[in-house]
Amino acid sequence: MDETDLKVFIEGATHFFSHMGGEPAEIGTPYLASNCNSEVKGFTGIIGVTGKRRGSVYFTAPSVLLKVLLITLGEENTSHENMCDMVGEVANVISGNARKDFGSDFLISVPIVVVGRLDKIVVPPELRSFVVPITWKSYDASLVIALE
Amino acid sequence: MSAMKSGKYNAIVLSIALFIVFDAGVLVMNFYIADQFARDAVQVNLAGRQRTLSQRLIKALLQTDNALGSGNFIETPLNELKAGYRTFDTTLNAFNKGGTITGVDGESVSIEAFSDTRSRRLLTDTLETWLPLQEALQPMLAFDSKIERSAELIMTDEGANLESDLFHAIMVASKDNRDNRLLKLTNDLAVHLEYESARRATRLRIIQVTGIGLALINFFVILFHLIRNLNKYDAMIEIAKKETDDILETVTEGLFLLDSEYRIGSQHSAALQDIFRRENLAGVNLIELLRGIVPETTLNVARDYISLYFGGRVNENLVDDLNPLNEVEVHFAGDGSQFQTRYLGFQFRRVLVDQELSHLLVTVNDITARAALERELQVSRARSTAQLDMLMDILHIEPEVLTDFLCGSERSLGKINSILKRSAMGVEVYRAKLDQIFREIHAVKGEASALGLNSVVGLAHDIEDLITDVQERPTISGGDFLPLTIKLDVLLGHIQSVRELVARLVDFRLVFDRSKIAEVADDQRAAPRTDMSALLHNLTERIAEEQGKRVNLHCVGLEGKHVPEMYRGPVKDMAIQFIRNGVTHGIEGPEDRLVANKGQVGRIAMKFVPLGDGNFEFSYRDDGRGLDMDLIRNTAVDKGFVSADQIEAMEDRAVMALIFKRGFSTSTEVSSDAGRGVGMDVIRNLVNELSGRVRVSTARGEFTQFKVTLPAIPRDMDQAA
Numbered sequence: 001m002d003e004t005d006l007k008v009f010i011e012g013a014t015h016f017f018s019h020m021g022g023e024p025a026e027i028g029t030p031y032l033a034s035n036c037n038s039e040v041k042g043f044t045g046i047i048g049v050t051g052k053r054r055g056s057v058y059f060t061a062p063s064v065l066l067k068v069l070l071i072t073l074g075e076e077n078t079s080h081e082n083m084c085d086m087v088g089e090v091a092n093v094i095s096g097n098a099r100k101d102f103g104s105d106f107l108i109s110v111p112i113v114v115v116g117r118l119d120k121i122v123v124p125p126e127l128r129s130f131v132v133p134i135t136w137k138s139y140d141a142s143l144v145i146a147l148e
Numbered sequence: 149m150s151a152m153k154s155g156k157y158n159a160i161v162l163s164i165a166l167f168i169v170f171d172a173g174v175l176v177m178n179f180y181i182a183d184q185f186a187r188d189a190v191q192v193n194l195a196g197r198q199r200t201l202s203q204r205l206i207k208a209l210l211q212t213d214n215a216l217g218s219g220n221f222i223e224t225p226l227n228e229l230k231a232g233y234r235t236f237d238t239t240l241n242a243f244n245k246g247g248t249i250t251g252v253d254g255e256s257v258s259i260e261a262f263s264d265t266r267s268r269r270l271l272t273d274t275l276e277t278w279l280p281l282q283e284a285l286q287p288m289l290a291f292d293s294k295i296e297r298s299a300e301l302i303m304t305d306e307g308a309n310l311e312s313d314l315f316h317a318i319m320v321a322s323k324d325n326r327d328n329r330l331l332k333l334t335n336d337l338a339v340h341l342e343y344e345s346a347r348r349a350t351r352l353r354i355i356q357v358t359g360i361g362l363a364l365i366n367f368f369v370i371l372f373h374l375i376r377n378l379n380k381y382d383a384m385i386e387i388a389k390k391e392t393d394d395i396l397e398t399v400t401e402g403l404f405l406l407d408s409e410y411r412i413g414s415q416h417s418a419a420l421q422d423i424f425r426r427e428n429l430a431g432v433n434l435i436e437l438l439r440g441i442v443p444e445t446t447l448n449v450a451r452d453y454i455s456l457y458f459g460g461r462v463n464e465n466l467v468d469d470l471n472p473l474n475e476v477e478v479h480f481a482g483d484g485s486q487f488q489t490r491y492l493g494f495q496f497r498r499v500l501v502d503q504e505l506s507h508l509l510v511t512v513n514d515i516t517a518r519a520a521l522e523r524e525l526q527v528s529r530a531r532s533t534a535q536l537d538m539l540m541d542i543l544h545i546e547p548e549v550l551t552d553f554l555c556g557s558e559r560s561l562g563k564i565n566s567i568l569k570r571s572a573m574g575v576e577v578y579r580a581k582l583d584q585i586f587r588e589i590h591a592v593k594g595e596a597s598a599l600g601l602n603s604v605v606g607l608a609h610d611i612e613d614l615i616t617d618v619q620e621r622p623t624i625s626g627g628d629f630l631p632l633t634i635k636l637d638v639l640l641g642h643i644q645s646v647r648e649l650v651a652r653l654v655d656f657r658l659v660f661d662r663s664k665i666a667e668v669a670d671d672q673r674a675a676p677r678t679d680m681s682a683l684l685h686n687l688t689e690r691i692a693e694e695q696g697k698r699v700n701l702h703c704v705g706l707e708g709k710h711v712p713e714m715y716r717g718p719v720k721d722m723a724i725q726f727i728r729n730g731v732t733h734g735i736e737g738p739e740d741r742l743v744a745n746k747g748q749v750g751r752i753a754m755k756f757v758p759l760g761d762g763n764f765e766f767s768y769r770d771d772g773r774g775l776d777m778d779l780i781r782n783t784a785v786d787k788g789f790v791s792a793d794q795i796e797a798m799e800d801r802a803v804m805a806l807i808f809k810r811g812f813s814t815s816t817e818v819s820s821d822a823g824r825g826v827g828m829d830v831i832r833n834l835v836n837e838l839s840g841r842v843r844v845s846t847a848r849g850e851f852t853q854f855k856v857t858l859p860a861i862p863r864d865m866d867q868a869a
Contacts, residue, residue, distance in 0.1 A: 003630055003631055003634055006630060006634070007630070010627065010630075026573060026625075026626065027625065027626040027627045028571060028573055028626040029568045029569075029570075029578065029581060029626045029629040029633070030568065030626070030627075030629055030630050030633040031565050031568035031569040031633060032565050032568075032633065032636065032637055032640070048481075048482075048487045049487075050479040050487040050489060051443045051479075052443075054487070054489065103444070104443050104444030104445040104448075105443050105445055106443060107440075107441075107442070107443055107479050107487065109481060109487060128637055128640065128641075130633060130634075130637070131569075132626075132630075133571060133626065135573065140571065
């Protein structure tokens, strides 16, 4: 896995919080995970990546973070739907950043949102994912990068 | 093709030609007879006039005579007689010989002499009948009709002569008139002409009806022929279309025509829709179709390549050879956000019409199975090559020892990952994490080095470099760990690869050994599977050789199962660190040893013994140069572990304890075996983790000794072990 490629996704996430969240998010020490479901925190926005590298990138966050984020953005309605939209929006920003930085060698999918376990998501079991802990206003989220 | 076409249309062309001929024939005949009809009409009219004139002449003759006799003016009847005569005579002459005369409408008309027998005969009879009257009328014609009064005229000779001539003429006319011969003849002539005219009209109608009938028959023949042919060709087209449809429905390839605007033609195989997972492909731009399922670079390549085909100058075979689209990776949106990757092979052929490039015939195949197999083969080949290199690295190591190492390493790397996963943040926490990771990785490196696993040593060394680099930064963030995590992933992957290779080797050896199994002695089979001392001997030899030294290692209690299971790992790790330190720093080179009145070969003794109180003692001793207390003091001050004042106040015992500090090394160079100042730190941590103690004793120029005391193992744990 290439450090530059990983950074593109991480920067996408931090960029979101710096510009939309009012204060920057802090990145914890990245680690490896062989089971993506163990990293799921409730709401997950997923983007598919293919081309030079293939796999998936997830932004997963607990509902509390999404609620605070919604309120920070001026949205008082912290309904389930709005939280889904919020996590999808973060994934969208990550995806947009990746599209911009990776240019023409990659295809980046439109994000989808999954609540709870990622049952339908197929990640090769031999593929270890990089998990980047993200802490924003003391709430924890994770960016999971599972690319071949 | 054109010959077939002309054959197909010959009958139609012939039929249409006949239709035109028939119509033209009827038309020409029509014109001819219409002209004849007009002539007949003139003749009939003139003949009718003759009939009337024949009566009017007699009437004018009698009126003239009556006027003369009664003394009235004769001018009017005489002039009428004259006019009637002239008209009758000229008309009769014209009937006989042809000529131009005044018609019934006062216009000049040109008529031909009668030619048919019946007309000629009637005319001859009329002329014969007319001749006596004509002669008898000559005196009246010559008489000057402008004499004013008739009463006077009769008195004159002229009048008397005229009366006489009139009388004669009346006699001639009366003679003739008795059987109305002239009237009858002129009437017969008129009737005959009328009859002729009617006959012609009937003939014309017959011709017209026949011509039109033939034209109609011809028209129906054409129509029948056309419909039959159209039906035939429709049926042929239907069959051809059905065949084409069957082919397009059945063929497994995507087939279509592509125009110069990259548009797909209206006809394409059904498989194309399956291949592109989309319907209604007719007229769709191929580049747009590919957009979204291939990266932009592939899209540009496709556009450029296809344009080569439309640039007619380029040789088709040459372009075929260069085809970058014979294996295109496409990605369809699958379930969720996942892409489904397929491989498509495109082939292009130019379609020429009249030597001009019209379209490209494009064949698309889903070659996913083949491409996947090829890729698998490539990966497998690459893995085999990598494993071959790896094989050289591990061939000298006993598989059991190696497996032992790999399991231990995976545990260590798992531990490192757990350290990374701990969620605490902050610079100090990060530094502590780096220290812990360093110790773990250093232990892995040590053992790998002992086994001569250079690839693992290299990767572990890289991780150490990364840690050292991050440690030196004034502030540390979580993101700084990213390269470290990436390297950890690489090392884990590498260890997994080695594991796979070892598994294969073991399998291979089992098969190989089966043939010789009878030869294997029982005692050999009973031999211990892992031997720590062998590992340590190897390590000692390798490092000594690298350092240009000669060292003899003597191990006691490290063979077989003397070391309890629970302590086996830590003791091995400690032994490795002791040897790496001892050979690198303790044992002198052969020449120095000679100068110091020692044997060229250095000695290291390691011993693991149970103590009477249930505890264990693991000791290390070398006959090297001993610890250089001054060097340790200076290094400690230089590296900032203690201040100059503090060191002055410290006893030797405390100074010696400094060598266990993390990062303490008296070496000026960093090698894969020593120099980072971590080895002693690893030992201290292991001892601490096991709740043991370590003591150091040394004599300058004589020896260095470490004694590690490990506590007794609780009974239940011992049994578990």
